[in-house]
Amino acid sequence: MIPEIGHLCLFLALAVALAQGVLPLVGAQRGQASWMVLARPLAHWQGLFVAIAFVLLSASFVRNDFSVLYVASNSNSALPLPYRMAAVWGGHEGSLLLWVLMLNLWSVAVARFSARLPLPFAARILAVMGLVSVGFLLFMLLTSNPFDRLIPAAADGRDLNPLLQDPGMVIHPPMLYMGYVGFSVAFAFAIAALLGGNLDAAWARWTRPWTTAAWVFLTFGIGLGSWWAYNELGWGGWWFWDPVENASFMPWLAGTALIHSLAVSEKRGGFKVWTVWLAIVAFSLSLLGTFLVRSGVLSSVHAFATDPRRGLFILGFLVVVIGSSLALFAWRAPKVGLGQRFGLLSRESLLLANNMMLAAACGAVLLGTLYPLFIDALGMGKISVGPPYFDAVFALLMAPLVFVMGIGPLTRWKQDEAAPLVKRLAPALVIALVAALGVGAWAGRITLLTTGGLLMAFWIVASLAVDLKDKLLPAGSSFRQVGHRAGQIPLAMWGMLAAHLGVAAFAFGVAMVKTYETERDVKMGPGDSTEIAGYRFKMTGLREVPGPNYAAMQGTIEVSRGDRVIATLLPEKRIYRVQSNPMTEAAVDSNPLRDLYISMGESLPTGEWIVRVQYKPFIVWIWGGCLMMMAGGVLAMSDRRYRVKKAATAAARDREATA
Amino acid sequence: MNRYLLPLFGFLVLAGFLAFGLKLDPHEVPSPLIDKPAPAFSAAKLSQPDQRVTLGDLKGKAWVLNVWASWCAPCRDEHPLWVAYAKNSPVPIYGLNYKDKNEAGAAWLRQLGNPYAESLTDPDGRIGIDYGVYGVPETFVIDSQGVVRLKHTGPITPAVLRDEIDPLLKRLSQHG
Numbered sequence: 001m002i003p004e005i006g007h008l009c010l011f012l013a014l015a016v017a018l019a020q021g022v023l024p025l026v027g028a029q030r031g032q033a034s035w036m037v038l039a040r041p042l043a044h045w046q047g048l049f050v051a052i053a054f055v056l057l058s059a060s061f062v063r064n065d066f067s068v069l070y071v072a073s074n075s076n077s078a079l080p081l082p083y084r085m086a087a088v089w090g091g092h093e094g095s096l097l098l099w100v101l102m103l104n105l106w107s108v109a110v111a112r113f114s115a116r117l118p119l120p121f122a123a124r125i126l127a128v129m130g131l132v133s134v135g136f137l138l139f140m141l142l143t144s145n146p147f148d149r150l151i152p153a154a155a156d157g158r159d160l161n162p163l164l165q166d167p168g169m170v171i172h173p174p175m176l177y178m179g180y181v182g183f184s185v186a187f188a189f190a191i192a193a194l195l196g197g198n199l200d201a202a203w204a205r206w207t208r209p210w211t212t213a214a215w216v217f218l219t220f221g222i223g224l225g226s227w228w229a230y231n232e233l234g235w236g237g238w239w240f241w242d243p244v245e246n247a248s249f250m251p252w253l254a255g256t257a258l259i260h261s262l263a264v265s266e267k268r269g270g271f272k273v274w275t276v277w278l279a280i281v282a283f284s285l286s287l288l289g290t291f292l293v294r295s296g297v298l299s300s301v302h303a304f305a306t307d308p309r310r311g312l313f314i315l316g317f318l319v320v321v322i323g324s325s326l327a328l329f330a331w332r333a334p335k336v337g338l339g340q341r342f343g344l345l346s347r348e349s350l351l352l353a354n355n356m357m358l359a360a361a362c363g364a365v366l367l368g369t370l371y372p373l374f375i376d377a378l379g380m381g382k383i384s385v386g387p388p389y390f391d392a393v394f395a396l397l398m399a400p401l402v403f404v405m406g407i408g409p410l411t412r413w414k415q416d417e418a419a420p421l422v423k424r425l426a427p428a429l430v431i432a433l434v435a436a437l438g439v440g441a442w443a444g445r446i447t448l449l450t451t452g453g454l455l456m457a458f459w460i461v462a463s464l465a466v467d468l469k470d471k472l473l474p475a476g477s478s479f480r481q482v483g484h485r486a487g488q489i490p491l492a493m494w495g496m497l498a499a500h501l502g503v504a505a506f507a508f509g510v511a512m513v514k515t516y517e518t519e520r521d522v523k524m525g526p527g528d529s530t531e532i533a534g535y536r537f538k539m540t541g542l543r544e545v546p547g548p549n550y551a552a553m554q555g556t557i558e559v560s561r562g563d564r565v566i567a568t569l570l571p572e573k574r575i576y577r578v579q580s581n582p583m584t585e586a587a588v589d590s591n592p593l594r595d596l597y598i599s600m601g602e603s604l605p606t607g608e609w610i611v612r613v614q615y616k617p618f619i620v621w622i623w624g625g626c627l628m629m630m631a632g633g634v635l636a637m638s639d640r641r642y643r644v645k646k647a648a649t650a651a652a653r654d655r656e657a658t659a
Numbered sequence: 660m661n662r663y664l665l666p667l668f669g670f671l672v673l674a675g676f677l678a679f680g681l682k683l684d685p686h687e688v689p690s691p692l693i694d695k696p697a698p699a700f701s702a703a704k705l706s707q708p709d710q711r712v713t714l715g716d717l718k719g720k721a722w723v724l725n726v727w728a729s730w731c732a733p734c735r736d737e738h739p740l741w742v743a744y745a746k747n748s749p750v751p752i753y754g755l756n757y758k759d760k761n762e763a764g765a766a767w768l769r770q771l772g773n774p775y776a777e778s779l780t781d782p783d784g785r786i787g788i789d790y791g792v793y794g795v796p797e798t799f800v801i802d803s804q805g806v807v808r809l810k811h812t813g814p815i816t817p818a819v820l821r822d823e824i825d826p827l828l829k830r831l832s833q834h835g
Contacts, residue, residue, distance in 0.1 A: 277666065284670075295681060311681045319674050326667040333663045370676070377679040579732055602758075605782065 003068050003147040006056035010147075013049035013100075014137040016042055020130030024123035028196070036123035043111040043126050046133065047104040054101045057146050058088050067153035070094060070146045076159035076578055078549040086170040087160040092294060092310075093146035095173060099290070100136045102174070102181040103129065110185060110210070117206060124192035125185075132184055135317045143310045159549065159578035168228035176221030176248055180286040182214020183251055186258065187283035190276045191325055194332040199272050204265035207279070209637040211262060215255045216633035222248050223626030234584025234599040236519070236614045238622060241390040246369040247289030250362050254282040257358035260351050268413055270339025270348055274355065280329060284322045285362070291318055292369070343415035350408040357401040364393045395452070402456040402507065405500060406463035410470070424470070428462035435462075443516050443617075453511025460504035464497055492639040499632025506625025512618035519615070521601065524555070525608035533615035535596060536560045540568075542609070550576040552585070555609065557598055559589060571611070573600040595619045691791070692807040697724075697799070698789035702779035705756050705764055712753075712779055714805060721808075721831035723752040723824075724799040725775070726787065728759040729767035731795040737814035738771050744820060745774030749832035754778035757787050757795055800824065802831050 020042035027035025057070075061084045066072040074091040075084050089098040107129045114122040140146070163169070189207045193199040225245070230238040239245065258278040264271040295311030342348035368385045375383050410424060436454035440446035471489060472482045522530045529538035541556035552574040559567045569587035576583060586599040594617045601610035692698075701713045725741060727734040745752055754775035756764040761780060768778070781787055790799065800809040809827055811819060 273663075281666075291677065295677075315674065315677055315681065318677075319671075322670055323667065323674070326670055330661060330663040330667055334661065370673075373680045374676055377676050575730070581732075582730065602783075 002056050002059055002063075002065070003149065006053045006060075007145065007147040009049045009053040009056070010137060010141055010145075013046050013053065014134065014141065016046040016049060017130045017133040017137055020046055021127050021134050022130075023127075024130075025127035025195075028120040028123045028127070031120070033119060036119050039123040039126035039130075040111040040114075042130070043104075043107045046130070047108040050097075050101050050104045053147075054088070054097055057094060057097060058085060060147075061085065061088055064157070065153075066155070066157050067150055068146075069148045069150040072150050072154040072157045074157065074160050076157040076549060078577070079157075079160055079165075080548055082167075082170065083160055083165050086164065089173050090160045090164050093140070093144045093148075095177075096136065096140050096144055097146050098174060099177055099181060100133060100140065102177045103133050103136065103184060105178075106182055106185050107133070110188075118198075121192055121196055121198060124195055125188040128188035128191045129184055132188075132321065135321065139310075139313050139317065143313050157578075159576065162550070162574070162576040162579060162581050162583045163232065165576075166228060166232050168224055168231065172221060172224045172228055175217055175224055179214050179216075179218025179221050179255075180248070180251060180289065182210070182217055183255060183279075183283040183286050185210040185214060186255075186279040187325070190279035191328065194276060194328050197332070197335070199276065199336050201266055201269050204262050204272075204275065205641070208259075208262050208266060209642050211255065211258055211279075212633045212637040215252070215259055216630050216637075218248070218252050218255060219626055219630050219633065222252060223623050223630075226626075227623050230619075231586060231588065234586050235612070236586070236597045236599070236616065238513075238619065241368070241385075241387045243369050244289070244293050246365050247285075247292045250365050250369075251282050251285040251289065253358050253362040253365065254278055254285055257355045257362070258282050260354050260358075264339070264348055264351050268340055268342070268348060270342065271352070271355075272336050272339060273333045276333065276336070277329060278355075278359075280322075280325050281362075284318075284325075285366075287314075287318055287321060291315060340414070342413070345411065345416050345418055345421075347408060347411045347413045347416075350404050350411055353404050354401060354408065357397055357404070361394065361397045361401075364397065365390065368393070395449070398507075399452065399456065402460060402503070405503065406459045409496060409500070410463065410467050424466055425463060428466050429459065432458035432462045439512075443512075445515065447515060450511050450515040453507055453514070457504040457508035457511065460500055460507070464500055464504075468497065490639055490641075492636045492641075495632045495634070495636030495639070497632070498635055499629045502625045502628030502630075502632060504625070505621045505628055509618050509621030509625060513616050513622070517614065517616045517619075519612060521610055521612050523604065523608050524611040525606070528608070530611075530613060532613055533594075534561060535566075535615065537596075537598065537611075537613050539611070545572065547574065549578065550574040550583070553600065553603070553609075555598075555600055555611065557587070557611075559596055567596070569596070569598050571598045571600045573603070573609075590620055592620060592624075593618065692799075692810060695807060697801045697805050697807050698786075700779075700786045700789065702755070702781060702786060705754070705761060705768075705778035705780050708761060708780070712777065717753070717801070718805050719803055721750045721800070721802045721828065722776075723748075723750060723828070724755055724790075724801060725752060726755045726757050726790070726792050726795055726797040726799075728757045728795050729763040730759065731757075733814040734796045735771070737796055737816075738774075740815060740817060740820055741774040742772040744825075748828065750828050751776035755786060756780045757792065758782065758784045798824070800827055800831070 020039060023035045023042075024039035027033070027038070060068045060071050061075055062081070064071070064075065064077050070091060070093050074094070075087045079087065087094070089095040107126060110125060110129065114125070117125075186207055189203065189210065193203050225248070226238045229240065230236065258275065261271045261275040261278055265275045291311070291314045295314060368389050371385050372383055375381060406428070407421065407425065410421065432455055435458040436451050437446060439454050440450055472485050473479070518532050520530060520532050522528070524530070524539045526539055526542050529536055531537070536559070538558045538560070539555055540558050543554055545552045545554045552572040554570050554572045557569045557571065558565055559569060567589040569589055571587040572585035574583045574585055575581070584599050586597055588598075589596040594615060597614040597616055599612050601612055603609050697714060699714045701711050704710045704712060727738070741752060752775055754777070756778050759780070759782065764778065764780070768775075779786070794812050796814055798811040798815055799807055802808050808831070809824065811824070815824065
């Protein structure tokens, strides 16, 4: 009975979504307030039905109801409860339901926090989100119903993909989807503004916190995915330029560009057409990612089981959503005026450069990801585009981007002078160069690529320091006022500082790992030892360890430096019983300066194992950098000017209520 | 022309490619071995590990090489097809027990049926490397001259067996 109720809830949600997508939109066009005010309650009702459906699907997993096909395909009675919950989004159908749930969370959030928006604008936004939801609910009901029955029921389930049985994987998809789907809010804001013709600074200010929130989630989701791949895939890589990773990275790049472009739209009323376009593009790339993952068009480790009908449906949906919004853009954008003029050297021009480079990077990733498809479709053979292409293109595009990142925050809006800027920043450049070479000398090897990467990192830090120093301690001021001045810097500025420092930490981590990591594959049995980077690894034991739904071979490896034992690591090779997949559970000893990474490879007939030991300097800085970028986003969106408005509107509402 | 229309046109071209992509199978990678001599090997028999089979022993007659392993779930899916096909197969089917333990492989065949004239063992995956095996199961058709004529990656389906493999084997068994 439970699955049937869940199925029914999806139908009800679809009906509500249709109403939410049509009535407020028509009402807004005709100026009928009675239809526009329907948007908020309808969004709540839709959210309620989708939430019930989601809870009911989870219930089927918790109860091990193997008469539900999706449960039987993705769970097993031996699977621990937390993973049974995570298995809800472990396959195609359930992850779609998660997608729709996230979309509804965002819709409800918009419905709740849009009190200060003009009614027609809020109505249009919620209608656009309702229409997007209609597409996904139809997709689920027509091709991918998670509540389909399996009659007769399976005795037991086929188990969750062992790769997904990891704590990181439990939260990675929800975070990633929150990010993906979050861009639907910026998209809906853009479409609503194009429809209503109210593309102004107020629009940009309303859009900003939502976009930043989505971007924070997406950053977290991508970072978590990378961290998971590092710990779980067993060979110590952290980014693979896999088509599906790229599918999440492209909206991130577009979203990053959007955040910066919105700054210009809010402060100077400029870049409006470009901002709207980026908002459409960021969400379109999220949808494209969904298509790539679920259609089987590209081969990827992440791909879901494919079905041509699904691919066709999403492609049709993509054409309707993206095609119609780009058509709307082509129709309305020419009427959007240009912003204020700005000089060749100004914060606007540098942000424009930032946007161009991010867009180019996004285009390069798109090209590399789809290139095999283009070549195949044109009958020119089968190829694959690998990391060398992406690494090279990225290094080339990031270098000027980071250079501009150092100058931008110090530059005035509208027009600035070159000479004083050069004077302020020249010491930063010198310090960065010395520091980059110094680190290279300390690490024992100076190469062009490392120096380039480190220079980027130190340049960001040094230029931010100059900026901060000028703000806290301007020429001729006294030390006593530093605290006061720090208090006057708006949170958004601290957010920018934190996020840019995050980029520096990230660049530093990448440069150090890429250059100074070492690894060794050795044959090891109990008693054997090996040495890399001054650390000694000794296998002291090898034993079989039973798990709830797997059997594992576990090595005990003692790590010592000099005479001191610093860690005992327990890498495992697991065989999951139901799917018989071997899985490598790497063991990592991590600190901010270096990771020691051990994974078990193949067993040899002699009873020994091929063990891979790796030394990875500063690798956690990569994820630390992501966390700092996120923190920056959170700070930026908690800026006073967003809260003050909210408080003011709340006060206004109270007055209305009492009046 | 309205330059604001450019994104729309760009997207429509992209959508065209994506639609075309739906019809293509990215997993279908042409093997460089097609129409080339099969790589030589010498492998122990699964049934009698003290006896070895070499590529030369199999020349003079077309044969099928099916790469499988007891740990491979898709192999389980395709296995009944081979068991059924082996009853009337015009050519012998050889198994290559890939990166597996002999006991596990033998138990698997006892449980699910043995369609193979003989299973060769490749415990360390060396033969697999020479044959470019990157996903198990894989199936090769090798003619009487020892030339690779067909490679299929992943589990065979009834359609692949009926429309591709069977006609080829019938031709090869008649004309050498």
